[in-house]
Amino acid sequence: MTDTVADLIARSNRLGADPKNTNYAGGNTSAKGTATDPVTGQEVELLWVKGSGGDLGTLTGSGLAVLRLDRVRALTEVYPGLEQEDAMVAAFDYCLHGKGGAAPSIDTAMHGLVDAAHVDHLHPDAGIALATAADGEALTRDIFGDTVVWVPWRRPGFQLGLDIAAIKAAHPDAIGCILGGHGITAWGDTSAESEQRSLHIIDTAAAWIAEHSRPEPFGPPLPGYGALPPDERRARAAALAPTLRSLASHDRAVVGHFTDSDVVLDFLASSEHPRLAALGTSCPDHFLRTKVKPLVLDLPADAPLEEAAARLQELHAAYREDYQAYYDRHATPDSPAIRGADPLVVLVPGVGMFSYGKDKQTARVAGEFYVNAINVMRGAEGLSTYAPIDEAEKFRIEYWALEEAKLQRMPAPKPLATRIALVTGAASGIGKAIATRLAAEGACVVIADLDADKARAAAAELGSTDVAVGLAADVTDEAAVQAAVDACVLAFGGLDLVVNNAGLSLSKSLLDTTVADWDLQHAVMAKGSFLVSRAAAKVLIAQQLGGDVVYISSKNSVFAGPNNIAYSATKADQAHQVRLLAAELGEHGVKVNGINPDGVVRGSGIFAGGWGAKRAAVYGVPESELGAYYAQRTLLKREVLPEHVANAVFVLCSADLSHTTGLHVPVDAGVAAAFLR
Template sequence: MSTPQELIARSNRLGADPRNTNYAGGNTSAKGTETDPVTGEPVELLWVKGSGGDLGTLKETGLAVLRLDRMRALVDVYPGVEREDEMVAAFDFCLHGKGGAAPSIDTAMHGLVDAAHVDHLHPDAGIAIATAADGEALTKEVFGGRVVWVPWRRPGFQLGVDIARIKEQNPQAIGCILGGHGITAWGETSEESERNSLWIIDTAAAYIAEHSRPEPFGPALEGYAGLPDAERRAKAAALAPAIRGIASGAGSEGGRPMVGHFTDSDVVLDFLGSTEHPRLAALGTSCPDHFLRTKVKPLVLDLPASASVEESVARLRELAVAYREDYQAYYDRHAEPESPAIRGKDPLIVLVPGVGMFSFGKDKQTARVAGEFYVNAINVMRGAEGLSTYAPIDEAEKFRIEYWALEEAKLQRMPRPKPLATRVALVTGAASGIGRATARRLAAEGACVVIADLSLEKAQEAAAELGSADVAVGVQVDVSSGAAVQAAVDAAVLAFGGVDLVVNNAGLSLSRSLLETTEQDWDLQHDVMAKGSFLVSRATAKVMIEQGMGGDIVYISSKNSIFAGPNNVAYGAAKADQAHQVRLLAAELGEHGIKVNGVNPDGVVQGSGIFASGWGANRAAVYGVEEKDLGRFYAQRTILKREVLPENIANAVFVLCTAELSHTTGLHIPVDAGVAAAFLR
């Protein structure tokens, strides 16, 4: 196995276990010799995890490769800690070969330490000791002389110099505790480095388990324990839209739409049910990886679990005003003329006693990881409080990292967001045909998508096609049932924080003449399309209004809402009902910034659940053609002579929901290749 392959294998093993490091946290390296393709001579190289990426899924393309002699020669031109940021640009002049990742700020730590293999990790147990008030003394007590203490220093070239010197001065040491931050371990082989890393982590965890005092967060706080499961989830779903609006700064200057994630693990509920949680939460997180994802501290609701939803929302909104003022004051205390502009004053973590944690980010993965990082922070606080007192780095140091010019440059290099980024879409009847194509298009444009369908199995299958649960989830819904619709909307807000974009697509049709249409036929079609659209729009409009971020509701109506064709009285009447709902709701919901529009397709045969269930055969019989030729038949009766496909309707839905049509509501867009009888008048 080559040196980089060995490094990747070690990195993946370490990164796969959350006890060792958080997602995308830490970095690993290896030094070795290869032949220089230019000179034919051996050259010493450093392979190190580059900027970004995750150890658990790291591949060779995620490594930066540097010439070790050039990298170490930077010590001779290092201008000192006041200008250490300049050294990051200098790493580019040490690179070897083509491709590879950009060197990270931690590259100096790996290159300057005199060991063939180095691991820098963020284990909860290690950070607990690193953030304890007497962390230096604990390091000696826990590890003896095998692990040495390194006082807090912001990651960078100087930290690499410090660790290299400490290793040289302590030849017996296998690693160090980085004050307020994490651990670093080393070895002469990959196996030795990994073994040393795990020994530090396991030793710290065992010591905490054995020596921690009972109830490190203090005794239980009366009235703050976790609610029963069903009650807790119901309250979380009811609170989620308002909390998402708070985290997105809805209606405030500098607000940014966010996607949400909900966590109600025992770790979170136990923390919030203890007396010390307000004090500890106010201290904020310490490890840079943590607070860069979670902000320096969370917003914590100061009401018991028994508080009503209305009381909780009102108090959360009061606390949000105070949070924004507090964050502005934090920025003003530490900002310098060259500091980047303030990046948002709203919380990324909102804690609700008895209910759980709501975390937020620019997409679902970022929101989920922010929540995972705060769980890491809770674990760190528990360990530090169990042994000593939790003492994170001070806020001035946090500010230096949060508003670091290098961090700002990294943010500026991020790709431009897709048009529907941060938007949460709920599409009914989305397991096939128009709905599935629409869900696929919305996800491709950056939206998080809830696939709602009568069949849970098919909904989940369609969601899996779009990617992980960070992109899409499948839920079961009978849109004719108000309770089922509410359950589906609750699932959507718990999955992604809220709803912004709704597509009323669920439908069915029975092709029968007036005399053959039964009362049951009439009721079924109206229940699914007319009543179903009403129920979905009502439930989701409530969410959108609570969020205060506007939104879009799109009805997939039909040319049959205008065009009178034979043998479909129930279907055509239900579609006409949907078409007028568009106008009615556009007039009513406009004051909340919610646009309501419709799309009127002609017969969409390809992939259609309706046509596959017998409608196609019936319509083919009405028109005297073979069922397999029905799509072509429909095309020939249009002005453009084109068959209408599910993707054509999906395109129209997408356009209606973009900024380009931000001033359009109450509109029906025909997507029928031109049916003159269905022209809008």
């Protein structure tokens, strides 16, 4: 890696790591330099620029597009004009050096045509506040004089690159520009100078806004719309979440994210929030992820939940009609088909913001972008009037053929993408294997376990909190179960897949089994499964998206073995719960199935906790050979492992068994005495 590239990556990471400078995956940076052409042995001028879809904060060398600068600049001679501007993106492929690295983005022209060794294009809230102010051009002049130049709104592309190049040539003292409706661009002779100038523009704009903004830029407080106390608003958010996810998933299933940050709550408590929300976002990076505007509940924070849910249904229907009308107003015969009319951001006064996407990261980032939009509106309203680009321009970008092509290049979703799973007893053994398999197949997973630290550690092994979260849950405690389900819907927006796996076992004969033993076994597995299923069913029914409930029962639910009265009886209870709930929840599209494993010794928390030693004593074998003993008594002579149970859970919840409910699947390598009859 050359010093030029190393400096570019370091600068990009510094700029991208600070949210005041740019949003996730927003903006791009570049550097120009020379390298040896391996074909001719001659020095050649190159452009290294962040490629399409990358993120500055995490950029590495592989995320850079590498182009020959002479060929990029030669494109000006063949540029066909605005009507055919999009064709220039494909032309960048003919400018690549070697394999070219990442795919060039639409902003490549801006970096290649501007006569500066280093260029930064960023989306800072303070900069976009000026860019979306009604008198942004005058404000830019007042704040920066001749050092920062105003560029009227133009859609990103080759012409914008030409415009900025011309502006820099005409203003030799300028260090950058404010792009109307969009963001900022800065340049320098060195990487350090470009970075310093970018930060100067951002910090100067932020300081000016802080000093000159009028009080209450969002207007005075709106009575009844202030933030509810933290516990109350999160309880209300959990209660509304299933309804909201149902609405947001009308066209296609989505994952959700909830935030009750002060930024959001303060905005919703203001009198001007309905007007501003209706104006929508402005920066293309914002509305591509948030849609042009959010759905806003127009009721006070303490409105009855039933009234709020009913009103959300009405507002959703109106939102869909409005979005369809927006599409119809601007679509042309060659526009991509409408991508769905559901909102991606829902604002609930006093409670917070729900954002949605194809996965948790996308949903979370959509929420982060709307927070950016709120900050932009605050800055613009504080100095002037918020005036985003008009909806026709928004449509041109939202339904841009280039944007559609980018979407078509996305990899196919995994089988359980958009599904949200809650697995009990999942910090070890069978539960952990199930959680691991579900996450690998694309599900978001909540790992619930008695031990919170172990649950969080198991979740961390699966990835970030965009993939899995761990929490404490005592399934014998009604309040704790409800808290776990609430935490699940707040973490990922809802719930689709429940695995009742929590369990323990006491290997005792009838005469040695105490009432306390009996009660403990039934409290954890029979009562615990009932409590989890009941709390989850409320969410599944409200979502109207169907779902799956899976019970990890046991071959002991049908097989009569010695010294096992409490455990086997409660497993039989669980097995019949499967049949009862399948009959009751089928009308809601919820499938309920069970799995009957044989003894899973390896990796099992139950067996490691003393059960293994007791069962080995019952069968007269060393505990170390118990797994092999179980295997030899099966028809297939194979030991059952946690992963085998996890495989069965995945199959039951996959699309291939969409019409299967009330089934018990043996995962026992063939125990004839446990055949289902």
